[in-house]
Amino acid sequence: MTKAPTWFAVARRPKWIGAFFIAMGIAVICALLAQWQAGRSIEAPVRATDISTAWREAPRLDTVVKPGRVPRLAAVGTLVQTSATLDTSRFWVVANRIQRDGTKGFWVVGTYSDSAGNRVLAPLGFTRERGRALAVARHLTGSIVPMVLLPIHGRLSPAEAPEQIGPVLQSLSLGQLANLLPADAGARLYPLFLLVTDRAAAGLQPITVTSLSKAQVNWLSAFYAAEWTAFCGFSFFMWWRLVRDQQQRELEELAASRSAPTRKPQED
Numbered sequence: 001m002t003k004a005p006t007w008f009a010v011a012r013r014p015k016w017i018g019a020f021f022i023a024m025g026i027a028v029i030c031a032l033l034a035q036w037q038a039g040r041s042i043e044a045p046v047r048a049t050d051i052s053t054a055w056r057e058a059p060r061l062d063t064v065v066k067p068g069r070v071p072r073l074a075a076v077g078t079l080v081q082t083s084a085t086l087d088t089s090r091f092w093v094v095a096n097r098i099q100r101d102g103t104k105g106f107w108v109v110g111t112y113s114d115s116a117g118n119r120v121l122a123p124l125g126f127t128r129e130r131g132r133a134l135a136v137a138r139h140l141t142g143s144i145v146p147m148v149l150l151p152i153h154g155r156l157s158p159a160e161a162p163e164q165i166g167p168v169l170q171s172l173s174l175g176q177l178a179n180l181l182p183a184d185a186g187a188r189l190y191p192l193f194l195l196v197t198d199r200a201a202a203g204l205q206p207i208t209v210t211s212l213s214k215a216q217v218n219w220l221s222a223f224y225a226a227e228w229t230a231f232c233g234f235s236f237f238m239w240w241r242l243v244r245d246q247q248q249r250e251l252e253e254l255a256a257s258r259s260a261p262t263r264k265p266q267e268d
Contacts, residue, residue: 004254010247016239023239027232034228056081058153065156067118067188075192078156082194083149084112084120091137092177094169097126100208106133108204109172110140111181112194115149121177122154122194125204130168136203154194 010016061082065071087110094107105128111119124140127133163170165180178189200206 005247005250007244007247010250011243016243016246019239019242023235026235030228030231030235034225034232037225037228038222061120061156061190061194062114062116062118065190065192067190069191071156071191075156076158079153080156080194081151081153082112082114082120083151084114085147085149086145087111087113087119088140088143088145090180091124091140092169092180093130093133093137093167094123094172095130096170097123097207098209099126103128106130106168107172107207108133108137108140108201109177109193112152118188118190119181120190120194121172121174122152122196123172123207124196125200126207127204132203134167136201139203140201152194152196153198154196156192157195158192 011020058079058081061080064075064078064080090111092109094109096104097107098104105126107123107126109121109123111121113119125136127136159174160171162173162176165176169176172193174189174191174193181189195207195209197207197209
């Protein structure tokens, strides 16, 4: 009589031993990716005395992101530098901004143009008062600025979901603002805005929403690290499940063969 196969007996077959090593290889790859993402989830703190060095050693904006292209996930939060001229033809006021100390208020946002004609959106400063933000935006519009490329440093930051357009925007949406720029300018817009924290326009305060003196958690990288870790266990679970399914099929076939009626020999 054929003996019912156990799970362990099925798993020891060469086919499933090979599948186990494949699952192990997948798990190793997922573990390495999880470790890489975990390493990126904590941004090392920058001491106050090292801020100028961090800006000076930052990569150039055009080497990290390209206008009109989807940015890499690793680009978000990167400290970059560029040389650009402020475009005084249009400014926007964005509400729902919060400083590091919890103060709520508004940003005045403008557009910078680099030597290649590409544009990047950047806030010019913070204020708690709606009226002051609107007044600064009106004062800057059409103002005369030196037509020279000035150094700008900032952290690449993602856009937000678009909200209703009005005198004051409720969110900083690059797609929304790109539609308010001339057609040729919108096509040359960088896909992330530049969060400038080391300067502010007259009448505004410097933005302190990003701390350079404390370690920060990149929650997106932390999520991906947890996801890759889960994939490690899932690869072994899939191997166990496939072996289990094979065992179940053989048990069902054995049960079916045992329950099949036997034919009696014919008498002469």
